[in-house]
Amino acid sequence: MRIFTLAFKDLLQTTRDVRTAVFVVVMPLLFTYFLIAVNGGASGSSTDSRLALAFINHDPNGIVSAQFFNLLGNSEVVRLGVPDENAQARISEQVRDGTYTAAVIVPAGYSEQLIAGTPVKPQVIVDQGSESGQSALNAIETASDRLQGALQTARQTTQTFEARQPFTDATARQNFFNEALAAATGAWKTPTLTVRTEQGGTQSTGNQVSPATQLSPGILVQFVVLGLVSICVVFFLERKTQTLSRMLTTPISPLGILLGHGLAMAGLIFFQEILLITFGQIAFGVDYLRDPLAVLLVMVALAVWAASLGLLIAVFARVMEQVVMFSLIAMFTLSTLGGCWFPLEITGPVFSTIGHLTPSAWAMEGFQNVIVRGQGIGAVLLPVGILMAYTVVFFSIVTWKFQRRTSLNMA
Amino acid sequence: MKILDIAFKDMLRSFRSGFAIIMMFGLPLLITGLFYLAFGGIINGDNDQLAPTKVQVVNLDQTQGVAAGNSLVTFLQSQELTKLIAVTVSPDEASARQAVDSQQAGVAVIIPANFSNTIMDSATGAATAVTLYQDPTLRLGPQIVRELIGHFLDHYNGSRIAGGVLAAQAGKYGVTLDNTASQVAGLEYSQWAQTQGAQPNQLLDLQAPASQSANDKPLTSLIGSVMAGMMLFFVFYTGADTAETIVKEEEEGTLARLFTTPTSRPLILAGKFVSVVITLLIQVVTLVVASALLFGINWGAPLPVGFMTVGTVVLAAGFGLLLISFVKTTRQSGPVIGGALAITGMLGGLMTTGFNNIPSFFATINLLTPQGWVLKGWTSTLGGGGVGDIIGPWLVSIVLGLALFGVATLIFRRRFA
Numbered sequence: 069m070r071i072f073t074l075a076f077k078d079l080l081q082t083t084r085d086v087r088t089a090v091f092v093v094v095m096p097l098l099f100t101y102f103l104i105a106v107n108g109g110a111s112g113s114s115t116d117s118r119l120a121l122a123f124i125n126h127d128p129n130g131i132v133s134a135q136f137f138n139l140l141g142n143s144e145v146v147r148l149g150v151p152d153e154n155a156q157a158r159i160s161e162q163v164r165d166g167t168y169t170a171a172v173i174v175p176a177g178y179s180e181q182l183i184a185g186t187p188v189k190p191q192v193i194v195d196q197g198s199e200s201g202q203s204a205l206n207a208i209e210t211a212s213d214r215l216q217g218a219l220q221t222a223r224q225t226t227q228t229f230e231a232r233q234p235f236t237d238a239t240a241r242q243n244f245f246n247e248a249l250a251a252a253t254g255a256w257k258t259p260t261l262t263v264r265t266e267q268g269g270t271q272s273t274g275n276q277v278s279p280a281t282q283l284s285p286g287i288l289v290q291f292v293v294l295g296l297v298s299i300c301v302v303f304f305l306e307r308k309t310q311t312l313s314r315m316l317t318t319p320i321s322p323l324g325i326l327l328g329h330g331l332a333m334a335g336l337i338f339f340q341e342i343l344l345i346t347f348g349q350i351a352f353g354v355d356y357l358r359d360p361l362a363v364l365l366v367m368v369a370l371a372v373w374a375a376s377l378g379l380l381i382a383v384f385a386r387v388m389e390q391v392v393m394f395s396l397i398a399m400f401t402l403s404t405l406g407g408c409w410f411p412l413e414i415t416g417p418v419f420s421t422i423g424h425l426t427p428s429a430w431a432m433e434g435f436q437n438v439i440v441r442g443q444g445i446g447a448v449l450l451p452v453g454i455l456m457a458y459t460v461v462f463f464s465i466v467t468w469k470f471q472r473r474t475s476l477n478m479a
Numbered sequence: 480m481k482i483l484d485i486a487f488k489d490m491l492r493s494f495r496s497g498f499a500i501i502m503m504f505g506l507p508l509l510i511t512g513l514f515y516l517a518f519g520g521i522i523n524g525d526n527d528q529l530a531p532t533k534v535q536v537v538n539l540d541q542t543q544g545v546a547a548g549n550s551l552v553t554f555l556q557s558q559e560l561t562k563l564i565a566v567t568v569s570p571d572e573a574s575a576r577q578a579v580d581s582q583q584a585g586v587a588v589i590i591p592a593n594f595s596n597t598i599m600d601s602a603t604g605a606a607t608a609v610t611l612y613q614d615p616t617l618r619l620g621p622q623i624v625r626e627l628i629g630h631f632l633d634h635y636n637g638s639r640i641a642g643g644v645l646a647a648q649a650g651k652y653g654v655t656l657d658n659t660a661s662q663v664a665g666l667e668y669s670q671w672a673q674t675q676g677a678q679p680n681q682l683l684d685l686q687a688p689a690s691q692s693a694n695d696k697p698l699t700s701l702i703g704s705v706m707a708g709m710m711l712f713f714v715f716y717t718g719a720d721t722a723e724t725i726v727k728e729e730e731e732g733t734l735a736r737l738f739t740t741p742t743s744r745p746l747i748l749a750g751k752f753v754s755v756v757i758t759l760l761i762q763v764v765t766l767v768v769a770s771a772l773l774f775g776i777n778w779g780a781p782l783p784v785g786f787m788t789v790g791t792v793v794l795a796a797g798f799g800l801l802l803i804s805f806v807k808t809t810r811q812s813g814p815v816i817g818g819a820l821a822i823t824g825m826l827g828g829l830m831t832t833g834f835n836n837i838p839s840f841f842a843t844i845n846l847l848t849p850q851g852w853v854l855k856g857w858t859s860t861l862g863g864g865g866v867g868d869i870i871g872p873w874l875v876s877i878v879l880g881l882a883l884f885g886v887a888t889l890i891f892r893r894r895f896a
Contacts, residue, residue, distance in 0.1 A: 393498050
């Protein structure tokens with residue numbers, strides 16, 4: 069009962085502090101909304117989500133450039149835009165600024181030279197270092213390869229036909245070639261053999277998973293650590309103002325004190341989780357309610373682990389500023405290593421391996437097993453177990469340190 | 480001289496604080512360093528740095544003869560692809576899918592039973608698809624597998640198209656071809672495609688966008704952008720945090736004591752303002768030099784970098800002083816500094832410098848905040864821009880910084896009158 073009284077006191081003290089409203093409620097909600105919206109993950113958006121590709125054609129009357137345009141137009145990855153003359157002059161800056169993911173610039177005489185068999189390359193401006201840039205480049209390469217294939221088909225067809233029945237003149241030959249090229253390009257619109265993508269878990273064929281499924285739990289895990297600051301401060305001040313020493317003279321045990329403060333931290337974090345999960349579900353359609361019990365388990369494990377981290381910070385900090393400093397370092401390090409800002413899959417193997425060892429990565433795994441992979445309670449047991457194991461380790465260190473302090477009368 | 484004494488005392492206080500040092504230098508370098516470690520090697524296009532994607536392949540195509548399904552499996556298992564994908568042949572579709580669901584594999588490739596027959600049967604126009612069943616949390620690995628299989632399939636697709644177009648064109652012009660003509664056309668195409676496959680990446684002239692001219696490696700470009708965002712966030716934080724000494728001294732009573740000395744109030748406040756400016760200058764110069772040495776960031780030509788350093792310092796000092804001028808107690812300063820800087824920093828684009836494909840309207844929103852202007856300037860210098868490119872953001876930074884500084888001074892004068 070004393071533990072609950074202490075926890076209630078902490079929560080009362082914390083919620084009266086305006087910092088709690090800012091760091092636990094306002095900032096995480098704003099960050100979640102902003103980062104997801106900027107990434108195009110806002111639900112209800114009916115706009116074309118394909119990557120913008122600028123097509124600048126300096127070979128306007130060429131048949132090959134026209135077919136290149138058609139092939140790119142069939143892409144499921146890029147949507148074509150034709151910039152006006154002013155924009156063409158600044159196309160490189162526009163790719164840099166993100167107006168276009170990439171730009172294809174077809175040189176003058178492109179069609180004529182390709183038909184004549186002279187190698188000529190369209191210029192492609194793209195940031196190959198970005199994921200979207202790579203996707204756009206792949207789409208351009210596919211279209212370019214298919215265009216070359218169509219040209220080869222047109223050449224072969226014309227030569228084979230000519231061997232059987234010579235053309236009356238060069239114009240007839242050129243017309244036949246153009247028809248064959250158009251037919252081959254048209255056939256590439258519906259190739260016989262295709263690749264069909266099925267997303268596991270969600271069972272939605274070919275659909276891209278919304279960025280919100282990465283960012284919503286990612287920002288939640290990040291702010292869970294930052295949200296600890298205000299309640300850590302309460303515990304820390306108790307230590308520094310000797311209130312804690314006075315409390316130790318009362319019948320409550322040192323373990324009871326730790327549990328009381330820990331319970332308050334876990335309670336505050338749990339409240340923050342409910343807020344962010346409700347927001348993610350309603351505003352962005354992140355399906356946390358797919359399996360409420362599984363999500364609840366992860367939430368509880370995350371809250372308990374984060375509370376143990378909060379206690380760890382509070383018992384090790386020597387001055388108030390260290391509470392904030394340790395929390396910030398923990399937040400940035402665990403968020404980055406844990407894959408809260410970007411999936412660990414796209415990082416190097418060493419970083420990814422180390423990242424997978426962090427509790428934040430396991431919290432992400434637990435949430436994503438439910439909301440992205442569509443799995444149930446069985447899939448969160450391992451992440452929850454690992455979070456609880458971390459909690460035991462952290463809490464053991466806290467208890468050892470706290471008892472050492474109290475035995476030395478340093479609390 | 481008194482101004483410098485007061486400034487020196489405040490700076491001594493700042494630089495003796497471990498917390499201030501971490502916030503000024505430690506955190507921006509830590510965050511950028513983590514990005515550097517995460518993406519080192521990969522972003523420069525070196526896919527060898529990625530862990531191979533685990534792929535389960537199930538071949539339902541048991542056709543005798545052509546056996547295109549087997550060819551696809553052999554292709555995926557080829558030595559050249561082992562750095563990209565780690566292939567395991569699965570006995571059936573269910574176990575391949577189960578491997579993905581249980582995260583034993585990132586992708587399951589399911590080759591359909593009619594795969595070879597579809598390739599051989601050009602008369603009916605039937606189509607089929609290889610299914611990729613992927614872990615929905617993965618992006619890069621499945622994309623690589625999709626591309627590899629797509630290229631493989633396009634080889635067959637092209638052959639079929641070559642045969643089909645020849646037959647259709649001949650028919651259209653009333654020429655009768657024997658049965659083998661289409662097959663020969665397909666074979667000829669196939670031979671041509673094999674020679675093309677041996678010469679990849681020769682069809683396009685790839686160029687980096689303008690921003691990457693100074694940092695020609697994509698990784699350096701990303702790290703430069705992230706570092707610029709983090710540097711500006713923590714410089715603006717330091718501006719406000721250093722200015723907070725005014726409130727601290729007011730609370731502790733030392734400011735009132737200072738006001739009883741022969742030093743005039745405007746001089747005391749000026750000393751504090753100078754301390755903010757010098758601290759910020761040291762911070763920006765240190766971060767620029769340290770990040771250039773640690774991460775190889777090329778910030779640009781010295782002159783525009785110098786201009787932007789001054790612009791950033793003036794604007795961050797003015798903004799910090801203005802924020803603190805509204806704060807009455809140190810208890811208020813935490814949420815005010817944290818909240819205001821986080822929100823303006825976010826809207827100014829400091830948190831999203833490493834993101835791609837940000838909607839273009841966001842660039843306009845960036846410029847509604849002071850941070851957005853300095854970020855624009857630094858982005859130009861990182862992109863190799865000269866003085867002409869940064870003069871607009873620089874002028875705005877200086878004018879806005881001085882204006883905010885002026886307003887803050889007025890508020891402080893009235894407060895301490």
